[in-house]
Amino acid sequence: MANGALVSVAALVPPEHEVVLIDENIERIDFDRLRRFDVIGVTGMVVQAERMLEILRKLQELPAIVAVGGPLVTVSEATFEGLCNVRFIGEAEDTWPVFLNALAADLPTATRYEQKEKTDMTRVPVPRFDLLQRGRYGTAPVQFSRGCPFLCEFCDIITIFGRRPRVKTPEQVLAELDAVLAHGFRGCFLVDDNFIGNKIEAKRLLPRIIEWQRQHGFPLEFVTEASINLANDRELIDLMVQANFRNVFIGIETPREASLEETRKHQNVHGDSMLAKLERIRASGLGVSGGFIVGFDNDDEQIFEEQFEFIQSSGISTLSISLLTPLPTTPLYDRLRAEGRLDFSDPELIYIPKQMTREQLKTGFHKLLQRVFDVDAFFDRVFEGNATRGSRRAVRPAATRNFKQRLLFSSGWTARAMMLVLVMASHGQLTRHLRACRRVLRRNATLGTKAFSFGEMVAHWITYWHFASVTRQISGTQFGNVPDSSNVPVRTSP
Ligand code: B12
Ligand code: SF4
Numbered sequence: 001m002a003n004g005a006l007v008s009v010a011a012l013v014p015p016e017h018e019v020v021l022i023d024e025n026i027e028r029i030d031f032d033r034l035r036r037f038d039v040i041g042v043t044g045m046v047v048q049a050e051r052m053l054e055i056l057r058k059l060q061e062l063p064a065i066v067a068v069g070g071p072l073v074t075v076s077e078a079t080f081e082g083l084c085n086v087r088f089i090g091e092a093e094d095t096w097p098v099f100l101n102a103l104a105a106d107l108p109t110a111t112r113y114e115q116k117e118k119t120d121m122t123r124v125p126v127p128r129f130d131l132l133q134r135g136r137y138g139t140a141p142v143q144f145s146r147g148c149p150f151l152c153e154f155c156d157i158i159t160i161f162g163r164r165p166r167v168k169t170p171e172q173v174l175a176e177l178d179a180v181l182a183h184g185f186r187g188c189f190l191v192d193d194n195f196i197g198n199k200i201e202a203k204r205l206l207p208r209i210i211e212w213q214r215q216h217g218f219p220l221e222f223v224t225e226a227s228i229n230l231a232n233d234r235e236l237i238d239l240m241v242q243a244n245f246r247n248v249f250i251g252i253e254t255p256r257e258a259s260l261e262e263t264r265k266h267q268n269v270h271g272d273s274m275l276a277k278l279e280r281i282r283a284s285g286l287g288v289s290g291g292f293i294v295g296f297d298n299d300d301e302q303i304f305e306e307q308f309e310f311i312q313s314s315g316i317s318t319l320s321i322s323l324l325t326p327l328p329t330t331p332l333y334d335r336l337r338a339e340g341r342l343d344f345s346d347p348e349l350i351y352i353p354k355q356m357t358r359e360q361l362k363t364g365f366h367k368l369l370q371r372v373f374d375v376d377a378f379f380d381r382v383f384e385g386n387a388t389r390g391s392r393r394a395v396r397p398a399a400t401r402n403f404k405q406r407l408l409f410s411s412g413w414t415a416r417a418m419m420l421v422l423v424m425a426s427h428g429q430l431t432r433h434l435r436a437c438r439r440v441l442r443r444n445a446t447l448g449t450k451a452f453s454f455g456e457m458v459a460h461w462i463t464y465w466h467f468a469s470v471t472r473q474i475s476g477t478q479f480g481n482v483p484d485s486s487n488v489p490v491r492t493s494p
Contacts, residue, residue, distance in 0.1 A: 004141035004191040005043045005070055007127035012096045014104070019131060024051070026136045031058050039103070042084070043070035046327060049079065056083040065103070069096070075156050075328045077112075089114035090160060091146075093124060121146065121166045126175050129183045139187035139223070140180040144173055144205060148194040150227060152251070153263045154293070157193040159329040165197035170208040177212055181219055190224035195248075197227075199236060206239035213244055223247040229267050231277035237284040247287035247318075250278075255310035256303060259296035263332070278314055285390040290316045294365050295324030297354040304364040308371055315385030317378055318463055323365050326351055366475045373471040375436040378464045383443060386450060413455040420462055437461070 003023060010019045020037075022029055034040060040059055044052040049072055059066045060083070068080050069088035080087060086109065088095055095113035102109045129140055147165040148157050180188060196202050213220065222245040230236060230248065240248070252274060253265055260268045268274060278288055292311065294303055311319065326333040326342065336342050341352045353361045371377060424430045444451050452460065 001139040001187075001189050002129075002132050002137045002141055003043070004127070004143055007129055007132065007141065008124070008143070009041060009043070009069065009092060009096060010128040010131055011125045012093060014097060014100060017100070017104075019128065021128075021131045023132075026133065029055065031062070034059070034062055034064065037062075037064050039067060039100070040064045041067045041069060043068075045071045046076075046325065048072070049076075053079070053083065056080065059084075067099070071156070071160065074160055075330075085111065087112050091115050091119040093119040118162055118166060119146070121168045122172065124168060124172070126172070126179050129176075129179050129185070132183065134184055137185070139189045140183070140185040141191045142173065142176045142180060142188050143191045144168055144195065145192045145197055145201070148197045148227075150194070150267055151264045153335070154324060154326065154330055154332040156327045156330050161193060165194070165201070167198060167201045167205075170205045173205060174208060174212050177209070177220060181216065186220060188220050188222050190222055192224060195224040195226045196230050196233070196236060199233060203236060203239060206236075206243050209243040210239070218244055220244060221246045223249070225249040225251075227267050228252065228274065228277055229270070231280045232271060234284070237281060237286055241285040245286060247289055248281065249289045249291065250281075252278075252290040252314075252316075253293045254296065254299070254303070255306055256296070256298060258298035259303075262296055262298050275310075275314060278316070279388050282315065282385060282388050283390045287385070287389070288314075288316055289318040290314065290320075292319060292321045293324050294321065294368065295349070295353055295361055299353070299361075300355040301360060301364060304368045307368055311372055312377060312380060313384070315381055315388060317381040317385060317460070318467070319372070321365070321369055321372065323349055323361065324351075369471045369474060373464070373467045375433065375464060375468070376439075378467070379436075379440045379443070379460070382460050383447075386447070386452065389450075410454065413458045416462060417458045420458070420465060424465065 003025070006021045006023060010021060013019050040062070042052060042055060042059070052068075052072065056066065056068070065086065066084045067086045067088060068084040069092050073080050073087055074089050077087060077089065086099065088099075089112065092113070092115065094115050094117070099109055099113055124143075127141070132140075145165045145167045146161040147163060148155070148161070149163050149165065151158065151163075177188070209222075222240075222243065224245065226248050228250050230250070251265070252268065253263065254260060255274065257269050260266070271277070278290075281288055290311075292307060294307060307321070324332075326336050333342070336351045342350060343352055344350050346358060349358050349362055352358065356364070421430065424433050441457070444457065
């Protein structure tokens with residue numbers, strides 16, 4: 001998917017300037033070609049810290065003014081000390097144009113900008129999707145809201161964007177969908193922190209998206225992120241399904257209630273069990289992916305088995321598991337610092353866990369990842385999820401294709417399948433996976449009308465391969481890190 005910051009920050013540049021976007025997800029940076037630019041902006045999040053620093057060091061050799069903005073510098077300013085000319089803290093709708101205009105007019109500029117007021121979302125311009133390289137991305141980033149009403153202890157969304165969700169008008173969102181469609185996208189990630197942070201506004205927007213989809217023949221598929229209380233709002237889920245939302249990412253974090261309470265994720269504990277909630281969402285026709293965390297104070301060595309069993313029975317095939325990470329500015333960071341438990345000697349785990357040694361936590365985490373993304377465990381979840389998957393066609397018309405489109409569609413999946421086979425072979429993994437593939441296909445054949453289509457099967461295999469490859473990388477190398485920010489003044493928690 002394309003990154004939301006690139007297109008949004010580009011849209012804030014006054015029209016008389018030329019803007020070029022470079023995204024390392026799809027291309028290498030040619031530093032020589034950067035010589036012609038007057039200003040170079042760099043963005044990134046915590047897992048990209050090391051790479052951001054490498055890039056900034058190289059940019060020092062160029063004549064350009066170098067600016068840094070985005071989620072990492074916002075919580076960890078000191079990391080970028082001496083490596084850029086100017087820092088942008090928090091949102092930049094007001095500050096970035098002010099800086100660029102002053103620079104263009106040869107007026108004095110500051111070395112640090114921080115917006116005093118939160119951005120008024122109703123004034124945010126349509127992002128510059130036109131600057132993204134066509135055909136290189138699967139999904140476009142569209143943002144409806146910023147902020148989240150919840151209080152999770154580890155989360156910096158509430159320290160960066162605040163607890164009162166601010167939203168764009170439906171007209172703004174539809175204008176963005178027009179632009180996304182015009183630029184050839186068929187998928188949209190609604191990059192909200194919590195799409196249902198303001199349910200009333202979400203319910204005001206969704207009928208307009210449904211209407212837009214009908215008028216255009218349902219061209220776009222959506223995915224987004226939401227809190228688990230979505231399960232308690234049938235009307236909202238139905239609207240999302242009708243608007244062609246395919247999947248929702250939910251922060252599940254852990255099946256252990258004591259850990260959820262500790263981290264103030266009360267919304268995951270309220271009401272019936274999380275498994276029942278997930279099943280309700282899926283039964284309504286919305287796929288679920290999830291985020292899981294290990295390393296809470298209430299986690300002991302049994303947590304890995306508990307997590308594995310929960311994950312397997314959840315039917316969630318696409319998920320991320322992380323080590324708890326204290327991000328500067330969060331209440332978790334403040335608490336661990338006050339308890340003297342921050343320790344930056346190990347960049348993979350920058351705090352001292354309570355009921356395990358660091359080694360136990362890291363080893364348990366890596367083994368859990370390997371178990372969860374083992375081929376049989378992955379497809380067990382795919383089939384488990386499928387068993388409770390609601391029929392989407394009941395609520396929304398299926399896309400109709402003529403013979404030529406069907407032919408193109410299936411040859412597209414055949415080409416992808418062949419590419420996957422080649423990639424597996426190049427990693428010496430083909431024989432092992434062909435055996436597993438036979439097992440999976442046999443199992444699929446027993447499902448009758450609920451069996452996955454060829455395209456769906458190929459998509460599952462590609463997804464599996466992606467997660468298995470990332471797992472191998474994480475197990476072989478480090479899983480990102482947080483730089484030492486102990487000298488950064490910690491802002492008060494909300
Ligand atoms: C979409 C998303 C993803 C996508 C990223 C896809 C991609 N191609 O980049 C996916 C799903 C892959 C992802 C994964 C992860 N993510 Co993420 N993600 C997001 C999310 C929801 C939206 C990002 C976005 O598009 N925002 C919209 C833009 C407009 O907002 P923005 O980036 O803040 O930009 C504004 C300002 O910051 C500023 N700005 C930004 N850059 C720049 C640059 C310059 C020069 C200037 C002047 C201004 C400026 O201007 C913008 C307009 O105001 C954010 C939350 C959020 N609301 O931003 C989390 C977020 C960025 N993710 C986060 C995390 C932790 C992760 C994971 C590590 C989670 C995990 N444990 O697995 C993984 C890492 C994966 C990896 N290894 O790369 C954190 C980062 C924390 C931090 N402080 O660094 C965030 C903030 C959410 C959170 N608190 O949990 N993520
Ligand atoms: S629900 Fe998600 S976005 Fe909201 S505070 Fe918790 S972790 Fe952050």
